[in-house]
Amino acid sequence: MILIRALALSTSLILTFSLQAASVWKVSNGQHSLFIGGTMHVLTPKDYPLAKEYDLAFNASDKVIFETDMHAVSTPEFTQKMMSLMMYNDGTTINNVLQPETYQALAIHLSSRQIPMQAFASYKPNLLSITLTFIELKAMGYTREGVDLFFSKMANAQEKEQGWLETPDEQLAFLANLGGGDPNAMIEYTLKDINNMPEMFGQLHSTWLAGDMLGMEQVGITPFKDDYPQIYQDLLVTRNNNWVPKIIEMLNDKPIEFILVGALHLSGPDSVLATLKASGYKIEKL
Numbered sequence: 001m002i003l004i005r006a007l008a009l010s011t012s013l014i015l016t017f018s019l020q021a022a023s024v025w026k027v028s029n030g031q032h033s034l035f036i037g038g039t040m041h042v043l044t045p046k047d048y049p050l051a052k053e054y055d056l057a058f059n060a061s062d063k064v065i066f067e068t069d070m071h072a073v074s075t076p077e078f079t080q081k082m083m084s085l086m087m088y089n090d091g092t093t094i095n096n097v098l099q100p101e102t103y104q105a106l107a108i109h110l111s112s113r114q115i116p117m118q119a120f121a122s123y124k125p126n127l128l129s130i131t132l133t134f135i136e137l138k139a140m141g142y143t144r145e146g147v148d149l150f151f152s153k154m155a156n157a158q159e160k161e162q163g164w165l166e167t168p169d170e171q172l173a174f175l176a177n178l179g180g181g182d183p184n185a186m187i188e189y190t191l192k193d194i195n196n197m198p199e200m201f202g203q204l205h206s207t208w209l210a211g212d213m214l215g216m217e218q219v220g221i222t223p224f225k226d227d228y229p230q231i232y233q234d235l236l237v238t239r240n241n242n243w244v245p246k247i248i249e250m251l252n253d254k255p256i257e258f259i260l261v262g263a264l265h266l267s268g269p270d271s272v273l274a275t276l277k278a279s280g281y282k283i284e285k286l
Contacts, residue, residue, distance in 0.1 A: 027281050034061075034256055054147070067171065087124060166243075213267040
């Protein structure tokens with residue numbers, strides 16, 4: 001779920017509700033079907049109520065499937081575990097890890113936001129990227145819960161069964177290893193996207209509202225894949241490939257599932273939808 005493009009997904013062109021077309025699809029194999037919805041992990045107050053297609057899929061489903069266990073990742077225990085994995089505990093600080101020019105760019109950015117460098121000195125680059133992203137999103141008005149948490153709460157209230165595609169520990173492992181062995185690329189990527197965030201998120205937000213996966217590919221997937229192929233591989237492709245066999249299993253069982261994943265997982269040539277379609281499954285947009 002995390003990093004500027006894939007973490008929040010996410011205002012310049014806010015479409016009115018009457019013009020929305022949701023990012024929700026029905027997938028079937030001739031005998032069984034399920035629903036897949038693209039999510040943003042944080043939203044603005046204007047995004048609610050969600051498009052009716054999300055409610056249609058939720059109400060038609062027996063079980064809601066998320067990227068991971070929404071309850072577990074919201075606990076203090078998970079937060080503590082994440083921080084222990086994604087912070088330096090041996091006296092190392094971020095200036096020991098980054099190249100001088102990357103560190104200077106980071107220092108300039110933090111100074112422009114009136115944030116002391118010392119506040120993040122012990123953060124590893126992946127946690128620092130996540131933190132900087134959410135600081136920026138909050139400043140832009142992304143203060144509401146995302147689609148995932150919204151429907152997790154609704155499922156709890158209605159006692160609807162929930163499941164997930166990867167365990168919290170598996171998701172944490174992806175986050176902890178994000179960026180591989182190039183911490184500079186991670187920070188450079190984040191700072192570059194923060195500078196472009198209002199325009200980029202406006203476009204991503206609009207394509208999500210319209211259910212326009214081609215537009216999302218052009219805005220979010222193509223530049224991501226070209227500029228940072230390893231992060232793209234780790235964050236999207238590997239996880240998509242892990243999820244597809246599990247989704248196929250769901251297409252062969254009796255319950256009807258509503259699967260909710262970050263919208264970038266549904267866009268582009270390596271997406272979940274593209275892989276399912278290439279495997280012969282019928283994809284219909286609601």
